[in-house]
Amino acid sequence: MRLHPATLQSLARDLTEGRTTSRALVEECLEQIGRADGQGAAAFTFVDAEAARLAADAMDKLRAARAEPSPYAGVPVSVKDLFDVRGQVTRAGSRVLENEPPAERDATIVARLRQAGFVIIGRTNMTEFAYSGLGINPHYGTPLNPWDRQGKRIPGGSSSGAAISVTDGMAHGAIGTDTGGSCRIPAAFTGIVGYKPTAARVPKDGCVPLSTTLDSIGPLARTVDCCAILDTVLSGQTHSMRDRNIRALRFLVPETLVFDGIDATVATDFERAVKRLADAGATIVRAPMQELKDVAAINSRGGFSAAESWTWHWPYIDRGAELYDPRVLVRISRGAELTAADYIELGQARARVIEAVEARLADFDALMLPTVPIVAPRLAELERDEDYSRINILVLRNPSLINLIDGCAMSLPMHEPGSAPTGLMLAGTRGSDSRIFEVARAVEGVLSAGR
Numbered sequence: 001m002r003l004h005p006a007t008l009q010s011l012a013r014d015l016t017e018g019r020t021t022s023r024a025l026v027e028e029c030l031e032q033i034g035r036a037d038g039q040g041a042a043a044f045t046f047v048d049a050e051a052a053r054l055a056a057d058a059m060d061k062l063r064a065a066r067a068e069p070s071p072y073a074g075v076p077v078s079v080k081d082l083f084d085v086r087g088q089v090t091r092a093g094s095r096v097l098e099n100e101p102p103a104e105r106d107a108t109i110v111a112r113l114r115q116a117g118f119v120i121i122g123r124t125n126m127t128e129f130a131y132s133g134l135g136i137n138p139h140y141g142t143p144l145n146p147w148d149r150q151g152k153r154i155p156g157g158s159s160s161g162a163a164i165s166v167t168d169g170m171a172h173g174a175i176g177t178d179t180g181g182s183c184r185i186p187a188a189f190t191g192i193v194g195y196k197p198t199a200a201r202v203p204k205d206g207c208v209p210l211s212t213t214l215d216s217i218g219p220l221a222r223t224v225d226c227c228a229i230l231d232t233v234l235s236g237q238t239h240s241m242r243d244r245n246i247r248a249l250r251f252l253v254p255e256t257l258v259f260d261g262i263d264a265t266v267a268t269d270f271e272r273a274v275k276r277l278a279d280a281g282a283t284i285v286r287a288p289m290q291e292l293k294d295v296a297a298i299n300s301r302g303g304f305s306a307a308e309s310w311t312w313h314w315p316y317i318d319r320g321a322e323l324y325d326p327r328v329l330v331r332i333s334r335g336a337e338l339t340a341a342d343y344i345e346l347g348q349a350r351a352r353v354i355e356a357v358e359a360r361l362a363d364f365d366a367l368m369l370p371t372v373p374i375v376a377p378r379l380a381e382l383e384r385d386e387d388y389s390r391i392n393i394l395v396l397r398n399p400s401l402i403n404l405i406d407g408c409a410m411s412l413p414m415h416e417p418g419s420a421p422t423g424l425m426l427a428g429t430r431g432s433d434s435r436i437f438e439v440a441r442a443v444e445g446v447l448s449a450g451r
């Protein structure tokens with residue numbers, strides 16, 4: 001499956017200049033979703049075809065009257081099954097919530113997408129309750145990675161269906177969540193762009209929580225600019241998006257932890273990306289970053305995700321543990337072992353790491369590292385629980401560092417066309433979202449030219 005070439009900007013131009021209509025875009029997406037040989041059935045838990053067509057027709061009428069709410073009015077996007085959409089059941093990729101009443105109102109981010117005129121095409125599949133970086137779902141199926149469907153490789157998670165909805169042209173942007181990499185991991189594994197904002201940037205009401213401390217809501221799309229457009233809508237905050245001269249940018253490549261267990265493909269792609277950026281004039285400093293060594297200890301007993309998910313889930317587990325994916329249940333249940341003192345110590349340890357990392361990054365524009373140290377594994381490699389756990393920990397390790405420091409981060413494709421997708425992560429401290437978007441756009445320009 002080739003990545004659809006359209007960007008949000010090109011679609012907006014096509015709509016404005018009459019080369020397409022919202023209804024045509026929606027029908028194209030629905031056709032892709034419904035393909036018998038496609039991934040629609042596994043990528044979506046619900047397709048809202050009737051409402052999407054009605055919304056598309058409304059946007060076409062508004063555009064004809066020159067009253068469209070934004071340049072992107074009428075563009076179809078998907079939302080993760082964690083978000084409330086009025087009149088729909090929010091299952092969060094589970095069987096646990098399938099008999100809950102439909103949502104009475106839209107989540108704030110869904111309402112903001114509608115206000116900008118985006119068409120919600122459907123709800124995307126995910127790891128149950130977002131508690132894994134692999135994207136496997138035993139209840140609704142697992143959409144396959146477009147790079148190697150014959151080999152049945154995973155899409156990454158937890159926003160698995162979100163990524164596949166974009167790669168396969170079933171939506172032109174997707175909204176996911178990111179608690180430890182759930183936007184960036186599937187973006188890296190499938191060759192698109194994924195963004196994790198500073199957690200407080202986007203309101204989380206109407207979203208089933210995993211960790212109230214670490215949860216972030218972000219976009220997956222085809223380019224940095226596409227993600228910037230969606231982030232602006234989600235957050236209600238604009239980006240300056242100044243053009244950055246690559247020669248003026250300084251990057252820190254941490255030599256601690258993030259390269260442990262790296263495979264040859266990711267290592268080769270990362271070194272090639274670093275060389276291209278250095279040849280273009282960027283300053284790249286490689287140095288140990290001892291602050292990162294503290295993270296493993298902080299998360300050794302499940303961290304914030306275990307403690308905070310247990311608080312939310314225990315009533316459901318108490319009356320129906322058999323409905324849960326066992327691999328998710330075991331991770332949630334670790335939270336039952338944590339005391340109030342443990343939780344307070346987690347917060348104190350996190351604060352120390354944030355302070356140290358912010359001081360270390362003060363002289364740099366961004367941290368630069370591989371998003372994930374391996375290429376997407378095959379489903380067959382994850383059949384045993386011990387292999388699943390080991391690979392899941394490895395996949396989550398690098399991106400989850402940024403959630404712990406309350407930072408923001410972008411995953412960009414760094415592989416050669418036709419080869420295994422790999423991701424380059426650019427990260428900054430909390431509140432540096434606009435700078436990371438500007439830096440990522442400059443880096444994207446260099447890497448795209450090199451490819």
